[in-house]
Amino acid sequence: MEGATAEADSAxxxxxxxxxxxxxxxxxxxxxxxxxxxxxxxxxxxxxxxxIAGRAGMSPAALYIHYRTKEELLFQISRVGHERSVRILTEAAATGGTPAERLDAAVRTFVRWHAAYHTTARVVQYELAALGEEHYGEIVVMRRRTEEILRTVLSEGVAAGEFAVEDINGTALAVLSLCIDVARWYRTGGPRTPDEIGALYAGLVRRMVSA
Amino acid sequence: MEGATAEADSAxxxxxxxxxxxxxxxxxxxxxxxxxxxxxxxxxxxxxxxxIAGRAGMSPAALYIHYRTKEELLFQISRVGHERSVRILTEAAATGGTPAERLDAAVRTFVRWHAAYHTTARVVQYELAALGEEHYGEIVVMRRRTEEILRTVLSEGVAAGEFAVEDINGTALAVLSLCIDVARWYRTGGPRTPDEIGALYAGLVRRMVSA
DNA sequence: ACGGCGACTGAGCACGCGCTTAGGTCCGGC
DNA sequence: GCCGGACCTAAGCGCGTGCTCAGTCGCCGT
Known part of the structure; x- marks a missing residue:
């Protein structure tokens, strides 16, 4: 939690x-x-x-000293971004507490990350199609882990009698989809802080699944 | 309803x-x-x-007899697609019945459309940034209408005591976001039909907002 | 003092892009 | 029979793209 809290603190x-x-x-x-x-x-x-080179204050050629192609630049962003987002979810879902508490933490921090770092998140979530085949394969593995984490929390909540969820796969997909899409519409300077959106969404999801 | 039902019937x-x-x-x-x-x-x-010309079975030059630029092609798709999706939402939200029933119909048909016509919907929802400034302006008007419809149903439900929603704007945004994002992940031939996803989502949203 | 090496640039190559233009073909009206 | 216009194509223009390469700069160990 400590890491996840620091993650979006200046908000x-x-x-x-x-x-x-x-x-x-x-x-x-x-x-x-x-x-x-x-x-x-x-x-x-x-x-x-x-x-890209211009934003970094360099000549176009300098890019190719550090990255072999433009696509590799995208891959590095995607890889690091996915690693980070998976780590955040994992940590949140692994805190002690009831499944309901863990789902709450997971949604809250996942959403907060997508809002606070929506620039990175937008690339991570919406530019997958531009990856090369091999690189895409590597990324997909991490994305499946993300879904797995959600499914697990939901299953445990159902087993504990806290959640009433018929279609675990479908619901997990819906919850993730809800969180991810924050990166699409969020704008800095909008009416809500990442923290507030995280809290709102955690509440909505809680009602969506609770018995 | 009739139109909306026919909309995705072969499913x-x-x-x-x-x-x-x-x-x-x-x-x-x-x-x-x-x-x-x-x-x-x-x-x-x-x-x-x-x-594009190849898919239509024509030479590249033929495109410019019917459309002035590639961007205009995108605009026509976006315009027609938005008109259609707004019409679907409007009709669903205007059926008789309680706010809960109308929200149910709205989510169900909106989601069904995004799944059944996910190809069109993906362009409509995720290629806005490629529109020219003027064209984008036209589209934004329709998108605001979409949000307005959702907010209205939610407000009426709250007024009728059917819904317990604190943040109407935020919740409307979340519901729309949930529906729209279906176009991103849906694949034909997946485990769920558009009808099934519509039903699942209508249920999830109902629990999200109901008192 | 100086050689070697990693970081970087200026110039530019080859290619594929959006789009244009000149000309061909077909068809209905008179 | 033949004109006019709608529709389409072959060819290609100009340009911006991803990327390359020969050469320069400056820092480090000796």
Whole structure:
């Protein structure tokens, strides 16, 4: 929880994602951050390598010293982003407490991450189709783990009599879908902070599944 | 209801969207349908005009007899698609019955449309950023109407004592988000028919808001 | 002092893109 | 019979793209 709480604590404003804090060298990290911004704004295919390099304050050619292709840049973003989001979900779902409490924590922090880091999250969730086949394969494994975590919590809640859920697979998919889609519509400076959306969504999901 | 029921009646398989049935001449309609497929598969920016023309069985130049630019093709798809989806929601929310029944009908048919015509819906919901500024402005008006319909039903349900919803705006956004995101993950040939997903989601939403 | 090496740039290549243009074909009206 | 217009194609223009490469800069160990 500690990590997950720190994750989105400053909550408002467009601060950069610390997911990429330990990427070295410095230029490689700046390129990644530039690419995240650009991909989130325009999409992968509408973004030029010149734009990315420009945001990082470098010439177009410098990009290819640190990454072999534009697609590899996307893959690194996707990989790190997925690792982070899976970690957050795992930690939240593994806290002590009843299944209801764990589902609450999972939805709350997952949503908060998608809102606070919606720039990264948008690339992570909506640019999958631009990945190469092999890279996509690696990512899909992590995505399946995400679904598995949700299904597990729901099953345990049903077993404990806390939840009344007929279609566990379908409901898990719906809950995830609800959380993920936050990255699509969230705007910094909107009426709600990531924390508030997390709280709202946790409540909605709780009512959706509780017995 | 009649129209909305007919809308997704054959329910399974990848049948073409009749939204574009009255587009003339024939070649213009074939181009639209080809563009819908291509945009849904690869996204607007990754789709070439040669690809679209090829799917319609024509030379690249033929596209420009019927549409001035590639973007206009996207706009026509987006416009017709939005009109259709707004009409569906409006009709469902305007049936007689309690707010709970109308919310049920709205979610059910809206979700069914997004699943059954997920190809069109994916373009409609996820390619907005590729629209030109003026065209985007036109579309946004329709999207606001969609939100308004949802907020109205929720408000009426609260007033009638059927729903217990604190944050009407936030909840309306969440419900819409849930429905829309179906277009992202739905695949034809998956375990659930559009009808089944509609029923599942209507139930989930009902529990989310009911007093 | 200097060699070697990693980081970076300026210039530019080959390609595929959106779109245009000149011209061909077909068909209904007179 | 033949004109006019709607529809379509072959060819290709100009440009911006992803990416490359020869060469420069500056820092480090010796």
């Amino acid at each position: 408002e404003g467009s601060f950069t994602d610390e997911s990429f804090a330990d990427v070295t060298p410095d230029a490689a990290r700046r390129l990644l951050l530039g690419a995240v911004e650009a991909f989130a704004e325009r999409g992968f295919h509408a973004t030029t390598t010149r734009d | 399974e398989g990848s049948f073409t969207d009749e939204s574009f049935a009255d587009v003339t001449p024939d070649a213009a309609r074939r181009l639209l349908l080809g563009a819908v497929e291509a945009f849904a598969e690869r996204g607007f920016h990754a789709t070439t005009t040669r690809d």
